[in-house]
Amino acid sequence: MTLPDTRPTPDVRTGDAGIPTSLPARVGVLGGGRMGAGIAHAFLLAGARVHVVERDDQAAAAARDRVATALERSAARGRDLPDADTLSVGSDPAGFAGAGLIVEAVPEDRALKIDALTRIEAAVDAGAVVASNTSSISIDALAASLRRPERFLGLHFFNPVPASALVEVVTGAATTPEVVRAATDWVEAIGKSAVVVRDAPGFASSRLGVALGLEAIRMLEEGVASAHDIDTAMELGYRHPMGPLRTTDVVGLDVRLGIAEELERAFGARFAPPALLRKLVAEGHLGRKTGRGFYEWSA
């Protein structure tokens, strides 16, 4: 069934509050790690100039390499590449001046993100939209320290960004409808689909995805079935493209543990992390990125 698109269609390329609904010419990304590099790559391919800010020059150079590698993979698949000078990197948020959108993608730590967002806001133009790629932290909690919470929202990209079609647009209590509409249009302009979700712990995807993942880990602990058979039950029985344990390996066991702890604080024991998850994380078995999680991974 196709639902009618009830969003108001802007008849000019500028939204009601002076926010362009076409893709901003300049986009900033704070934190050029796994997600930030993927986000930068997506906006570069869509034609924006992208500036990535990292914590120091060495990390900035590493971020540039990550984005370049992602662009090379796209070229190998036949995509036209943007000019090399459309990507810039640095270590000072002042470089975000002139950007219409800045996406924060530093590690999932509330204090770190509040500090990062405050520094972004101090550096950018008053009209810029600022977004966080947080997987689990409340948008309203992050907005509380900002001077312009009406121009702040969550843009929750998925991992790996180039292969993921979805972005959750997470609306805070103060986010204006114009900002939500512009952000939704920008997501579509980079070739992805947006779902709009009210700020609630775990949004839509993490809450459901982690619930399934934690139950799968408990089933493994209880010896109900092997990891392979638990995953196969979902892949073949429910047509999930990837089972919950393999998905946990790909996301990172440490990332999932952090989200589970956040959801346990919000919803109680039903999101309590299983002992097996804590044990594997404590042993450094974080999934694909360390070569071992619920499965063995070769490089």
Ligand SMILES: NC(=O)c1ccc[n+]([C@@H]2O[C@H](COP(=O)([O-])OP(=O)(O)OC[C@H]3O[C@@H](n4cnc5c(N)ncnc54)[C@H](O)[C@@H]3O)[C@@H](O)[C@H]2O)c1
């Ligand atoms: N990995 C996933 O599957 C996934 C999926 C969706 C959302 N997220 C979210 O995306 C965010 C980033 O996750 P990631 O997996 O890319 O982490 P990551 O560790 O790969 O990257 C984080 C980057 O931020 C940089 N950084 C740290 N402090 C900084 C600072 N003060 N200023 C600038 N840069 C700084 C680090 O050097 C690093 O390159 C987190 O909020 C995470 O929850 C992750």
